[in-house]
Amino acid sequence: MGLEAKLQQDSFFTTTFDAIISWARKSSVWPMPMGISCCAIEMMAVGDPKYDIARFGSEVMRFTPRQSDLMIVAGTVTYKMSHVVKKIYDQMPEPKWVIAMGACTSSGGMYRSYSVVQGIDQFLPVDVYLAGCPPRPDNLLNALIQIQEKIGRTKARDFQNLPNPELLKN
Amino acid sequence: MEFKDKILEKLNSNFPSLHVETTDFRGDFCIKFSADKVVEVCNLLKHDSELQFVLCEDITAIDWATSKNRFTMVYHLFSLENKFRLRLKVDIDESISAVDTVSSVWRTANWQEREVYDMYGITFNNHPDLRRMYMPEEFEYHPLRKEFPVMGIPGSLPLPKK
Ligand code: SF4
Numbered sequence: 001m002g003l004e005a006k007l008q009q010d011s012f013f014t015t016t017f018d019a020i021i022s023w024a025r026k027s028s029v030w031p032m033p034m035g036i037s038c039c040a041i042e043m044m045a046v047g048d049p050k051y052d053i054a055r056f057g058s059e060v061m062r063f064t065p066r067q068s069d070l071m072i073v074a075g076t077v078t079y080k081m082s083h084v085v086k087k088i089y090d091q092m093p094e095p096k097w098v099i100a101m102g103a104c105t106s107s108g109g110m111y112r113s114y115s116v117v118q119g120i121d122q123f124l125p126v127d128v129y130l131a132g133c134p135p136r137p138d139n140l141l142n143a144l145i146q147i148q149e150k151i152g153r154t155k156a157r158d159f160q161n162l163p164n165p166e167l168l169k170n
Numbered sequence: 171m172e173f174k175d176k177i178l179e180k181l182n183s184n185f186p187s188l189h190v191e192t193t194d195f196r197g198d199f200c201i202k203f204s205a206d207k208v209v210e211v212c213n214l215l216k217h218d219s220e221l222q223f224v225l226c227e228d229i230t231a232i233d234w235a236t237s238k239n240r241f242t243m244v245y246h247l248f249s250l251e252n253k254f255r256l257r258l259k260v261d262i263d264e265s266i267s268a269v270d271t272v273s274s275v276w277r278t279a280n281w282q283e284r285e286v287y288d289m290y291g292i293t294f295n296n297h298p299d300l301r302r303m304y305m306p307e308e309f310e311y312h313p314l315r316k317e318f319p320v321m322g323i324p325g326s327l328p329l330p331k332k
Contacts, residue, residue, distance in 0.1 A: 079306070079328075079329065080305070080306055080327075082329055082330055083330050086330035112320070112321065113321065113322070114318070114320065114321060114322025114323075114327070115304075115305075115313070115322070115327075117329065122329055122332075123329045123330045123332050166331075
């Protein structure tokens with residue numbers, strides 16, 4: 001944060017918990033790569049040195065939902081797959097965010113057919129929709145930055161991590 | 171003798187009463203015959219030492235949406251020995267909508283026939299494991315039938331709760 005230059009001797013600064021917690025949260029968003037079809041290739045490209053998602057603190061792609069805060073749904077979600085996506089989403093701890101990457105996840109895309117869910121917002125709360133078929137990697141970085149801005153506006157007390165009574169019922 | 175003629179000759183000598191129609195379009199040789207003989211003919215094509223159609227590449231079906239002979243089963247075979255590709259066709263009436271399984275001839279046919287069952291609702295007599303291939307098991311329709319709407323039937327495929 002450019003603080004080091006100011007810290008010539010022992011010193012302190014004042015801030016709010018909300019500011020420091022949301023700063024920490026947004027600078028280390030750990031994605032859950034839900035790569036289902038072709039969009040996943042562009043999602044992989046985001047991790048390579050050319051686009052380098054590490055610049056934004058999100059290089060730790062976690063292949064277990066229990067360690068992630070951001071689900072990148074990249075690909076065509078069929079009705080059969082939708083239950084799996086939802087199950088994985090439910091396993092992610094709060095707070096969590098969702099990027100609908102590409103035309104397919106956002107709206108069904110070119111698959112106007114019986115088997116493809118016409119937009120994952122029918123069963124998931126989507127934070128950022130990402131246009132393109134597939135979106136370019138820099139577009140995904142743009143979505144990540146928007147998620148970071150959104151996280152920056154949150155308050156720590158927005159997420160109490162209370163168990164969801166709906167889930168406990170099942 | 172051309173290989174195509176050899177196939178026909180073998181069929182003729184083994185099944186003298188079998189009525190065979192052939193088409194040969196741009197190198198795609200195709201044989202059409204009646205559905206009740208499909209297992210015997212496939213057995214001959216695979217096990218004959220000169221033909222050796224050991225590879226069953228694909229099994230699919232066509233829905234013509236006609237009242238008579240509504241479905242056509244299509245089998246794509248390949249002989250590695252002779253480097254020859256052969257297509258078999260048999261017509262099925264909608265009132266029957268069933269054909270004998272060839273999964274006893276080629277084991278790959280097991281899954282390919284399950285796919286045909288899933289998409290067209292054609293059943294396969296004596297099939298060891300006739301379950302749906304792609305669609306959820308509780309799904310009631312067969313999507314590649316002509317009467318099925320492209321966008322599906324609302325509510326037939328459940329979504330997870332939000
Ligand atoms: S939006 Fe395009 S690239 Fe992405 S999963 Fe769909 S078809 Fe593939």
